[in-house]
Amino acid sequence: MNTRFRLFPLVSLLLTCLPICLPAQDWVHTGTNLGNDRIRIAAADFKPVGQDPQTPALKAAFDATLYSDLNSAGIFDLVSKSLIPQTTPGSPQEINLAQWSAAPSNAAMVAFGALSATNGRLVVYGWLFDTRNAASPQVLGKQYNEIANQDMARTVAHRFADEIILRLGGGINGIAETKIFFVSSRSGTKEIWEMDYDGQNEHAVTHLGTISLSPRISPDNSRIAFASLGREGWAVRMYSLELGRMVNFPAGTAGGSNQSPAWSGDGSKVAFSSSRSGDPEIYIADASGGNLRRVTTFRGPDVAPCWNPRTNAQIAWVSGRTGLPQIYTMDQDGANIQRMTDGGYAISPSWSPNGQFLTFSWNRKYGPGAPGGQDIYFMDIASKRWLQLTHESGSNDYPSWAPDGRHIVFERSIGGHTQIWSMLADGTEQHQLTHTGNNFMPNWSWK
Amino acid sequence: MMDLLNDGERLERELTPEPIAAPAMGSLLLHGALAACLFAYAIIGGLFHHNNWGNPGSGGAIQVNLVSSALPLPSDQPPNQNVLATETPSKAPAEPSPKAKQAVDETAIPIATKQKPQPPQKQTASKTSQHQPQPKQDNRAQFGEQSGSSIPRSTMAKGSTNGPVTVANGDFGSRFGWYVEVIKRKVDQNWFRAEVDPRTPRGASTQIYFRVSRQGVPSNFKVNVSSGSPTLDRSCLRATQRVDTFGGLPAGSNDLWLDVTYDCTY
Numbered sequence: 001m002n003t004r005f006r007l008f009p010l011v012s013l014l015l016t017c018l019p020i021c022l023p024a025q026d027w028v029h030t031g032t033n034l035g036n037d038r039i040r041i042a043a044a045d046f047k048p049v050g051q052d053p054q055t056p057a058l059k060a061a062f063d064a065t066l067y068s069d070l071n072s073a074g075i076f077d078l079v080s081k082s083l084i085p086q087t088t089p090g091s092p093q094e095i096n097l098a099q100w101s102a103a104p105s106n107a108a109m110v111a112f113g114a115l116s117a118t119n120g121r122l123v124v125y126g127w128l129f130d131t132r133n134a135a136s137p138q139v140l141g142k143q144y145n146e147i148a149n150q151d152m153a154r155t156v157a158h159r160f161a162d163e164i165i166l167r168l169g170g171g172i173n174g175i176a177e178t179k180i181f182f183v184s185s186r187s188g189t190k191e192i193w194e195m196d197y198d199g200q201n202e203h204a205v206t207h208l209g210t211i212s213l214s215p216r217i218s219p220d221n222s223r224i225a226f227a228s229l230g231r232e233g234w235a236v237r238m239y240s241l242e243l244g245r246m247v248n249f250p251a252g253t254a255g256g257s258n259q260s261p262a263w264s265g266d267g268s269k270v271a272f273s274s275s276r277s278g279d280p281e282i283y284i285a286d287a288s289g290g291n292l293r294r295v296t297t298f299r300g301p302d303v304a305p306c307w308n309p310r311t312n313a314q315i316a317w318v319s320g321r322t323g324l325p326q327i328y329t330m331d332q333d334g335a336n337i338q339r340m341t342d343g344g345y346a347i348s349p350s351w352s353p354n355g356q357f358l359t360f361s362w363n364r365k366y367g368p369g370a371p372g373g374q375d376i377y378f379m380d381i382a383s384k385r386w387l388q389l390t391h392e393s394g395s396n397d398y399p400s401w402a403p404d405g406r407h408i409v410f411e412r413s414i415g416g417h418t419q420i421w422s423m424l425a426d427g428t429e430q431h432q433l434t435h436t437g438n439n440f441m442p443n444w445s446w447k
Numbered sequence: 448m449m450d451l452l453n454d455g456e457r458l459e460r461e462l463t464p465e466p467i468a469a470p471a472m473g474s475l476l477l478h479g480a481l482a483a484c485l486f487a488y489a490i491i492g493g494l495f496h497h498n499n500w501g502n503p504g505s506g507g508a509i510q511v512n513l514v515s516s517a518l519p520l521p522s523d524q525p526p527n528q529n530v531l532a533t534e535t536p537s538k539a540p541a542e543p544s545p546k547a548k549q550a551v552d553e554t555a556i557p558i559a560t561k562q563k564p565q566p567p568q569k570q571t572a573s574k575t576s577q578h579q580p581q582p583k584q585d586n587r588a589q590f591g592e593q594s595g596s597s598i599p600r601s602t603m604a605k606g607s608t609n610g611p612v613t614v615a616n617g618d619f620g621s622r623f624g625w626y627v628e629v630i631k632r633k634v635d636q637n638w639f640r641a642e643v644d645p646r647t648p649r650g651a652s653t654q655i656y657f658r659v660s661r662q663g664v665p666s667n668f669k670v671n672v673s674s675g676s677p678t679l680d681r682s683c684l685r686a687t688q689r690v691d692t693f694g695g696l697p698a699g700s701n702d703l704w705l706d707v708t709y710d711c712t713y
Contacts, residue, residue: 074520171663171693404519424520425518
């Protein structure tokens with residue numbers, strides 16, 4: 001009798017624990033062999049709203065920036081401005097989707113909206129519509145409200161383009177708001193400079209008056225680590241972007257030459273090359289400069305480390321232990337050393353954000369009188385298959401991956417002048433980013 | 448020395464036997480109970496079915512993911528062995544081979560022509576041979592350039608169907624066709640055609656089922672319809688498993704999850 005009453009709450013408790021399946025679920029069917037073209041997207045000119053005299057200039061900057069961001073994303077087939085309908089729809093009620101999906105534009109997606117600059121505030125409404133889906137075409141609807149000036153017009157365009165790329169590019173963030181840090185000697189001394197990913201807005205970051213090389217920005221965009229020539233020789237130093245001044249990095253200033261710092265993907269460790277023991281070896285320290293430990297022990301220079309940003313447990317670096325510099329990878333404790341290149345002169349490795357590829361500069365036919373130049377190569381680490389991305393265009397060096405894994409920035413030297421170029425990771429769309437002075441050693445920010 | 452203890456006490460201590468029986472019995476009982484517990488644990492533990500070895504599912508073991516070497520870029524060209532990337536990939540064919548020399552017509556009558564006086568032969572010193580043999584310059588991309596696709600980007604063949612994605616079934620496909628495109632593109636990028644046995648007949652097709660959660664994370668992978676080629680089935684299944692996330696389900700849909708059936712065609 002007692003058992004029955006004790007059983008009832010137990011059973012009811014068990015019943016409440018049963019998973020309740022809501023019927024709200026859908027299904028789709030898709031597959032390969034159905035065409036894998038780039039997405040054909042049209043970027044309409046945004047409709048200007050209001051009579052403010054600032055609006056046309058800001059709208060021009062916005063339109064141009066949005067167009068170039070979508071063009072350089074690598075995943076779109078952007079409809080040319082001469083093929084789109086000559087309308088500027090400013091809201092979902094004003095757009096005629098049939099016009100956009102018909103010839104000659106044949107757009108699958110259209111980005112449009114309205115822009116107004118009133119009372120010093122820039123207000124932008126942007127939409128992304130699917131032209132083949134008349135019933136519910138909206139993919140994105142965004143609203144931005146910022147101070148009205150050229151910089152913010154470009155920034156808002158970058159943000160909107162990033163949203164579109166994130167949505168249609170399969171979950172990888174766009175790079176429109178990322179920065180590139182590089183060395184420029186246009187002010188007389190080699191200083192660290194910063195610019196937007198499309199080459200706009202170049203400005204100096206350090207003003208040390210000495211030689212500063214190989215800048216690397218930290219993953220949280222707060223500090224730049226770089227090698228600087230000081231009184232005691234080459235030292236790895238840190239500049240804080242938040243504080244606007246140099247900060248201490250005690251591990252980087254011991255005797256010998258300390259060069260080529262590299263941040264781990266979580267920002268906790270810095271690897272660099274130091275010759276404090278006489279022979280350049282790879283050392284790893286915490287971001288604050290403590291816990292310094294040596295990782296390589298072989299005779300022969302070991303320089304230019306870079307971390308695997310996905311696992312933070314592997315390092316690729318350049319070693320001259322067999323003679324000419326070759327690319328090697330190892331675990332971060334120095335074990336499991338593997339050689340990647342089989343000859344030639346290979347330098348400046350950079351690990352892709354998804355952890356699968358390396359890009360580096362390689363001269364496969366090194367030697368006096370031998371043809372072949374210094375070109376950017378791309379290698380799949382697991383299979384060691386490589387692809388040559390540049391050819392017969394000067395001497396290319398120092399590649400750096402973009403955080404979306406689709407773009408590479410590098411330096412190209414023609415006739416003594418070095419400039420920074422960017423390209424897609426398949427070698428197409430090579431564009432020059434800098435034009436004045438000598439600019440080299442680029443580094444793409446992490447976000 | 449011996450006056451520490453009285454003689455009598457010492458004798459009593461020596462003569463009184465140590466209590467053995469009770470502790471021995473207790474010890475026996477304790478060891479017996481331990482043995483019984485072990486025995487009972489073994490029996491009862493065996494009654495419950497544990498999945499430790501060799502069953503489907505991760506089972507708590509380390510999950511090893513095959514490296515999927517695919518660039519997240521769309522490919523306009525089929526995969527090839529070309530290692531040199533080019534700025535201008537084109538579908539134009541390569542340069543035609545040089546024409547064969549025309550055969551001399553034996554029956555033609557030769558026409559007499561004025562013989563021009565031969566210019567005196569210039570004596571030229573023979574060139575000294577170069578010390579460095581010039582290796583063949585293979586940096587130059589050929590005419591009708593193929594893009595360098597030795598690293599696969601999306602290793603699917605452009606088949607006969609070149610039309611738009613047909614995802615008609617289900618309301619979701621018509622409302623959010625772009626999301627279905629994302630799913631298709633991501634699984635495509637992760638599909639390794641090289642994993643499939645080359646003896647698999649062209650056109651063989653595997654259907655994989657998986658479920659996409661609200662956050663876009665796929666799970667519950669299984670082969671719905673096998674193609675008859677186990678390597679094709681396995682490689683298609685792995686392609687779907689390699690994807691971390693498709694991005695969250697579109698905001699306009701109220702679905703908690705999305706059931707996806709995906710066809711891989713060799």
